[in-house]
Amino acid sequence: MTTYINASTPTGNDRRIKLLSTDLIFGGIDNVFVYPSLDIDRLKNALSHTLSSWLILTGRVFIDDNEQYFIEFSDKSIPFTYIENDQLEQWPNLPVVVDDMTILQPFIDSVQYKPEIEPLLRLKVTRLVHSGEYILGTSFCHMIGDANSNIHFLNDLSQNYQHLEPCFPHPVFERHPLDEEDPEVSLLPILKCYQNTNTRELVIARIIKEQTETDYINISFSSKQLAQLHTLAGGVHNGVTAHDAFCAYIILTMNKYLFLTDDEYIRRTFMLINYRNTPDSLATNSNVINAIITTLSSDFPEPLSLSSIAKTIRQLVETTRQKDYLRKLVTSANILMAQFIKNGHVNFVWDKNEVIFNSNFKYDWANEANFGMINQCRFHTMGLFKYYFRIFQLNPVKGDDGNWTKDNGGVEVAFRIPKELKEKFIEACKKDAAENFINVK
Known part of the structure; x- marks a missing residue:
């Protein structure tokens, strides 16, 4: 009804x-x-x-x-x-x-x-x-x-x-005005995602074909395992976050175990980056907008080094969020997106040697919408594609005694991978975890 x-x-x-x-x-x-x-x-x-x-x-x-x-x-x-x-x-x-x-x-x-x-x-x-x-x-x-x-x-x-006061500030819906000018030429390489476009029909056809050629992978990592990867990547002393280290581990594992030659390596990554509460104040937690921009990293100096990949990812995030630079990026992305939408294109396209991370690691979806049932709400979503990595916090788990527990800081990554590579990736992760990642460098 x-x-x-x-x-x-x-x-x-x-x-x-x-x-x-x-x-x-x-x-x-x-x-x-x-x-x-x-x-x-x-x-x-x-x-x-x-x-x-x-x-x-x-x-x-x-x-x-x-x-x-x-x-x-x-x-x-x-x-x-x-x-x-x-x-x-x-x-x-x-x-x-x-x-x-x-x-x-x-x-x-x-x-x-x-x-x-x-x-x-x-x-x-x-x-x-x-x-x-x-x-x-x-x-x-x-x-x-x-x-x-x-x-x-x-x-x-x-x-x-629950008859409680809001946790977030009062929502604001107005968009921050942007200049309507030509995109800055120097920014085009980092904004490759907004230029690699194709017709909706061709993109859909490609995705359907990839669905038949790939399998689904979903792997969970505990908060302790994530902390260990963070340490191995250099941790705060190396200027990287646990999330940087985790993304780097996924890329490193692919390069180390899945590919036969170095020309197949993943060399760079797209990251969907949230730019709320940056110095430029284009958006705050009050703003109800799409405050995300997809930027491309530089090539990894060492594609078989956890710390090198993690540092490259951190550099991309920090550069994207820089004051003035961010405004130019968002303005240019806005212009480029208007152009390809007008042409009837979509930009769900990336090239060989590239992957993309669309991470929700910072959000505890189940807890944010718990309706008073803390650690008893489970959250689910859908939408998986080849080498398109989605990262979420773990759901709570109900034990045999009926009590609910949650590993805060644990993560789940899901994506699609060519069928012939699936078991190699899973076994590599299991082996690393069993060894407490001692061979991850």
Whole structure:
């Protein structure tokens, strides 16, 4: 059954927010959260109250005669679907990133890209009759904002459900104005992601072909293992983070165990970098936008060295976030993205010797949307591609005694890899872990 939830205080009044080209991600952020219990009426009331601060979600995408994209605050209602499922005995033990989309899709009412028509948020709750568990499927229009923006909304909803004060600052929806000029030529190499484009049809065809040629990998690393890798990469004394070290370990393992010749090595990586709270203040934790930019590292000086790869990644992150330089990067990326979207292209393209990291390591999705059930909420998402690495914090685990525990700082990485390389990669990681990474240099 679907009901429609309005903001308790609708004050949108049809005002408009002009979107940046970097906001034009035509899809939704689709996730699933699993809870031992949930009060549906209380959740609906919390949603109505939350929408009063999140009026952008009650709006619609609008395109004017000049092909400028806006979100119009039109005070529309949000669809909220509730159903019961008596087929599934209990929620299965799944990794954070699920490869088989048919497992999660029945539990999500996904937003669609339909300007002036489609809601920008959809919620679906499924109660599992046999186990009493509740599955919350959320679909958040990506043109509203990135993972940080989505978590901001979900945390506000969770806090309102518990009648608690918000953890995040009040959301701000206006975009920071950018100059409309030619992209800076000197920045084009680092912004290769916004130039390597192709038609949507060709990219989709490539992805479908890769799905048949690759297998899914999902590996978990404990917080102790991650700390050990951080130490081996030089740690804080080398200026790198645990996340840098982990990404470097993945690349090192591929180069060391999977490839026969050095011309096959992974030489550089794209990183999706969040630029909130940088000195340039293009965005803060208040801003509900897509404050992410994808930049390409320089070549690894030593592609078989953990510390060398980690330092190259850290250099990329720090350079990207530098004041003034960041503004030029974001401005240039915005111009380049406008160009390839106008041409009907997408930029989901990377070359041989390159990989890409889209990491959510900094976000504890399950905890941010726990609705008071700390360490009892599990989080799942989907979307995996060849050499496209997705990193998330571990879900909590229920022990035989019925108690829930969570390894804070542990990570899970998921991606697709050519079929013939899958077992080599898994065995290499298992061997390294069994030896406490003593042979990782």
